[in-house]
Amino acid sequence: MNNQKAGTARRLPDTHILTIIGLMALVLIMMLFLQPGNYFSLKNARSMIYQFPEYGILAFGMMVCMIAGGIDLSLVGIMNFTGVIAALIVKHMVPAEGGPMTAAAIILAVAAAIVIGCACGAFNGFIIGYFHIPAMLVTLCGLQLYTGLAYGITGGPAINGMCDAFKAISNGSIAGIPYVLFIFIAVFLLVTFVMKSTVFGHEIYFLGSNARASRYSGINTLKVTIMTHAFSGILGGISGILITSHLNSAKSSNGSTYTLLTLLIVVLGGVHPDGGKGKVLGVTLSTILLQLIANAFGLLHMDDNAKTFVNGCMLVAALLLDVYLDKRAAKRN
Numbered sequence: 001m002n003n004q005k006a007g008t009a010r011r012l013p014d015t016h017i018l019t020i021i022g023l024m025a026l027v028l029i030m031m032l033f034l035q036p037g038n039y040f041s042l043k044n045a046r047s048m049i050y051q052f053p054e055y056g057i058l059a060f061g062m063m064v065c066m067i068a069g070g071i072d073l074s075l076v077g078i079m080n081f082t083g084v085i086a087a088l089i090v091k092h093m094v095p096a097e098g099g100p101m102t103a104a105a106i107i108l109a110v111a112a113a114i115v116i117g118c119a120c121g122a123f124n125g126f127i128i129g130y131f132h133i134p135a136m137l138v139t140l141c142g143l144q145l146y147t148g149l150a151y152g153i154t155g156g157p158a159i160n161g162m163c164d165a166f167k168a169i170s171n172g173s174i175a176g177i178p179y180v181l182f183i184f185i186a187v188f189l190l191v192t193f194v195m196k197s198t199v200f201g202h203e204i205y206f207l208g209s210n211a212r213a214s215r216y217s218g219i220n221t222l223k224v225t226i227m228t229h230a231f232s233g234i235l236g237g238i239s240g241i242l243i244t245s246h247l248n249s250a251k252s253s254n255g256s257t258y259t260l261l262t263l264l265i266v267v268l269g270g271v272h273p274d275g276g277k278g279k280v281l282g283v284t285l286s287t288i289l290l291q292l293i294a295n296a297f298g299l300l301h302m303d304d305n306a307k308t309f310v311n312g313c314m315l316v317a318a319l320l321l322d323v324y325l326d327k328r329a330a331k332r333n
Contacts, residue, residue, distance in 0.1 A: 015270070050171065051291060052287055055258050057183075058075050060283060061075050061239075062263065063266050063271050064228055065228060069274065071139060078147030078237065079237075079240040080243075080250070081117050081146040082112070083121035086110070086240060087244050090166045094165075100166060106166055109166070124138055154251055158249045159250040192280045194259045203274055205222060206219065265288075270284065
């Protein structure tokens with residue numbers, strides 16, 4: 001029986017991965033007929049690479065929290081709050097044309113974004129774990145809190161005019177390959193290592209599978225909850241650096257659609273809404289799929305409402321797929 005359950009747990013994400021690959025093939029085949037010259041050009045491929053890492057890394061943060069049986073709706077707020085802090089550091093230490101303190105300013109800005117993101121996430125995790133308040137409510141409040149802090153610091157207008165070296169983080173390239181692709185791959189490898197090869201990663205899965213059993217088995221669930229949200233906050237801080245660098249602008253409303261987008265990516269990627277199941281690879285492929293679709297919609301000049309409708313349909317379909325797989329697994333067991 002236990003072997004059957006383990007096999008079912010392994011097959012659930014694989015089913016989502018196969019679905020994503022099928023959808024990718026469908027999009028590519030459609031665009032091969034509709035926009036072959038534009039869609040499959042090197043210029044368009046580079047354009048897509050520049051866009052998806054910032055919300056793809058956010059999706060990793062959402063993923064770890066959902067695997068742990070929770071959720072993190074505050075990620076966009078953390079992203080913008082840390083982006084504002086980073087922009088202030090760079091702008092006050094280095095003029096727009098650059099200067100001798102450029103490298104130090106960028107290192108300090110990146111470190112500040114990561115540390116502050118970690119602190120924001122840890123605060124969320126402490127409130128959730130210590131007071132046993134649902135993660136959805138705590139992180140929704142966190143979204144308002146961190147967005148409000150970002151707005152309060154800027155006073156409303158965006159912070160613009162960072163130095164070229166800071167802008168190059170998200171807009172530069174080496175040998176024609178955007179820097180952000182290397183950053184995304186590095187984060188992918190980090191998250192994969194944490195989730196698959198560390199005790200902490202296994203505790204996240206165990207906590208999401210059965211929180212009560214986790215407590216009885218001796219796992220410090222408060223510690224794991226805090227660390228999980230702190231890790232998510234770190235990823236939010238990295239996204240804050242990327243989106244601020246990409247837009248050369250920091251404000252409280254950047255990436256306002258990313259919360260629902262990351263939820264769609266994570267669920268479509270095979271992370272179970274009840275926790276305990278999910279793969280980093282599935283979330284990565286789901287991120288790329290959503291970028292392929294968004295880019296196709298842009299080239300076809302389709303309305304944003306149509307894009308929202310399609311995303312909503314995919315989210316519903318992913319949830320229904322989870323329900324179907326759960327029922328099939330229950331019958332087998």
